[in-house]
Amino acid sequence: MNPNKQNGVRVRFPPSPTGYCHVGTARMAVLNYLFARKNDGHIIFRSEDTDKERSTKEYEEDIMESVKWLGLDWDEFYRQSERTSVYVHALQTLIDKDAAYVSEEESKKEAGQIVKVVRLKNPNKVVKFQDAIRGEISFDTTELKDFVVARAIDDPLYHLSVVVDDADMGITHVIRGEEHISNTPRQILIQEALGYARPIYAHYPLFLGADKSKLSKRKGDVAVRDYREDGFLPEAMLNFVGILGWTPPSGKEILSLGEMVQEFDIKDLHKSGAVFDMDKLRWYNRQYLLKKDDVEFAAYALPPLENALKERGVSWDENTAKKLVQDLKERISVAADISESAMAGEFDFFFADPMPDLSHIPQKGGSVSDTIAHLESAKNLLYKLENEAWSDAERIKGAVWEYATSAGRGAVLWPLRYALTGKDKSPDPFEVASVLGKTAALRRIDNALKILQTV
RNA sequence: GGCCCUAUCGUCUAACGGUUAGGACACAUGCUUUUCAAGCAUGGAACCCGGGUUCGAUUCCCGGUAGGGUCACCA
Numbered sequence A: 001m002n003p004n005k006q007n008g009v010r011v012r013f014p015p016s017p018t019g020y021c022h023v024g025t026a027r028m029a030v031l032n033y034l035f036a037r038k039n040d041g042h043i044i045f046r047s048e049d050t051d052k053e054r055s056t057k058e059y060e061e062d063i064m065e066s067v068k069w070l071g072l073d074w075d076e077f078y079r080q081s082e083r084t085s086v087y088v089h090a091l092q093t094l095i096d097k098d099a100a101y102v103s104e105e106e107s108k109k110e111a112g113q114i115v116k117v118v119r120l121k122n123p124n125k126v127v128k129f130q131d132a133i134r135g136e137i138s139f140d141t142t143e144l145k146d147f148v149v150a151r152a153i154d155d156p157l158y159h160l161s162v163v164v165d166d167a168d169m170g171i172t173h174v175i176r177g178e179e180h181i182s183n184t185p186r187q188i189l190i191q192e193a194l195g196y197a198r199p200i201y202a203h204y205p206l207f208l209g210a211d212k213s214k215l216s217k218r219k220g221d222v223a224v225r226d227y228r229e230d231g232f233l234p235e236a237m238l239n240f241v242g243i244l245g246w247t248p249p250s251g252k253e254i255l256s257l258g259e260m261v262q263e264f265d266i267k268d269l270h271k272s273g274a275v276f277d278m279d280k281l282r283w284y285n286r287q288y289l290l291k292k293d294d295v296e297f298a299a300y301a302l303p304p305l306e307n308a309l310k311e312r313g314v315s316w317d318e319n320t321a322k323k324l325v326q327d328l329k330e331r332i333s334v335a336a337d338i339s340e341s342a343m344a345g346e347f348d349f350f351f352a353d354p355m356p357d358l359s360h361i362p363q364k365g366g367s368v369s370d371t372i373a374h375l376e377s378a379k380n381l382l383y384k385l386e387n388e389a390w391s392d393a394e395r396i397k398g399a400v401w402e403y404a405t406s407a408g409r410g411a412v413l414w415p416l417r418y419a420l421t422g423k424d425k426s427p428d429p430f431e432v433a434s435v436l437g438k439t440a441a442l443r444r445i446d447n448a449l450k451i452l453q454t455v
Numbered sequence B: 001g002g003c004c005c006u007a008u009c010g011u012c013u014a015a016c017g018g019u020u021a022g023g024a025c026a027c028a029u030g031c032u033u034u035u036c037a038a039g040c041a042u043g044g045a046a047c048c049c050g051g052g053u054u055c056g057a058u059u060c061c062c063g064g065u066a067g068g069g070u071c072a073c074c075a
Helices: A023-038 A057-069 A084-096 A158-168 A178-194 A224-230 A234-243 A257-263 A278-289 A294-311 A318-331 A335-343 A368-384 A387-391 A393-407 A409-421 A429-436 A438-453
Strands: A010-013 A042-047 A076-079 A100-106 A114-120 A126-131 A135-140 A148-152 A173-177 A200-204
Touching: A010 A023, A010 A173, A023 A042, A023 A057, A023 A173, A023 A224, A023 A234, A023 A257, A042 A057, A057 A224, A084 A100, A084 A114, A084 A148, A084 A158, A084 A178, A114 A178, A126 A178, A126 A200, A135 A178, A148 A158, A158 A178, A173 A178, A178 A200, A224 A234, A234 A257, A234 A278, A294 A318, A294 A335, A318 A429, A368 A393, A368 A409, A368 A438, A387 A393, A387 A429, A387 A438, A393 A409, A393 A429, A409 A429, A409 A438, A429 A438
Parallel strands: A010 A042, A042 A076, A173 A200
Antiparallel strands: A100 A114, A114 A148, A126 A135
16 A cells, blocks of 8 residues: 555654754664665654644754764655644544544643543553563553543644554664653554554663763753764764664774674664763764875864964964964864864964063073073074975974984973974974974074073 | 663673683873874773572572663653
8 A cells, every 4th residue: 555665674763853963863863774774674764743842944954964964864754744644544543443532631731721632542451572672571551541642633642653654654673762662562552553563673772971861962062963063073973873882793993884784783782871972982083084184184174273263363374274284183083172272372373473481491490591502503503404494394303403412302402392382382393393484483493592681 | 759671990892601801982101302292002990789590600590779761732
């Protein structure tokens, strides 16, 4: 009857568009995707927007966009709000079979108002089902009473629409979070009353916050878009989310989507909840960032640097910035790190001469007169270095290395580095000098010398 | 509270009755061309408790404890 019905594995992505795409939603999509693609199955994206008050188009789009961003796709799309007639038909069938009834009662949402909700006649039995991850689970459904399945004959509730759609769309495997375990018996009751076949259920554990409770907005970023804005790469997010709560047989920790599909087996999903560890996500992101070549990395890293510097009023220079790419690449895990340190002024000295603090110019315990001598010597050595060599940190180093070694590296190199950066912490002086170029580097050394000579 | 699920380093996990309980992230220390970062090396760090079953339990069973989920006219 339904053209969508066919043999083979069929799964669904059933998000409720009542908020931006949550990492839990992302995981639901990843797991269903892996299972479906591994088994040459079909994926149905079903927007569960039966809650008219909380569902929005914006959220629905965000969820679809986020899922695609992760590199996933689906084969069919439905929106429950457009399928009301299907649910009305099912509800009527239930009533006709005397398995449900319309109940006139006072609205629980609006006091004083009388509504006609539809309640399922509870057979009050023990429902058992086989969970593909947890084994047999059984419930006594008596405590559920005659639960409500629709606010009105044409206004179905979640449990009804899910059961009807899963049957109508020929869903073979319901892979969802464990928060749905206790929803399963009531859905099975509806299913049995309607005479539908039972799909295979698999309930995977939840992502936990650092305090081990359910991940929530209050405890930090949970929307995929937030991670995306911070500069997390989709491959990193996908890898991390995919492997949290699942260990592939190979034991590999860095896997592409294709590799995950190859290795996926629902039986390998874990039973207990896993803490969503930001540090590990950052580590994953760095691993994928390291795979980018300089051009790709520049496109990734420079915009946030430029924005941050402009915001704090530091003049921006594209050429200088380009020379910074290598250095940035070796010290960040995610783009947000650049914004953060740039906003803290960590990169200012590359673009504007620093204001060295007299007391910081000499190496710890070094005298002013020695420091002046060292800086003068370094300056003279660098002055002689031909212009072409200034783009190469190694050659700059070569120019002063011998002197620094004989005079004491710390005594020479600290003042040199500090003169160039005005910072206690920074990349090494040769790296910095190669970014600054000859003119600026010598000017900064002179400047430090002037400060020292005022003593 | 009722019902359901779960239980190995701080975190993610391997182990499928016999192991010096392995790896990754994080952490500590050291090394590398001064500082920082990165990198490399080394190190500390776990079987929730109590009963069984067994020659032998981290592993199997039961109980307890702890954590989580769920008890809507949300999904």
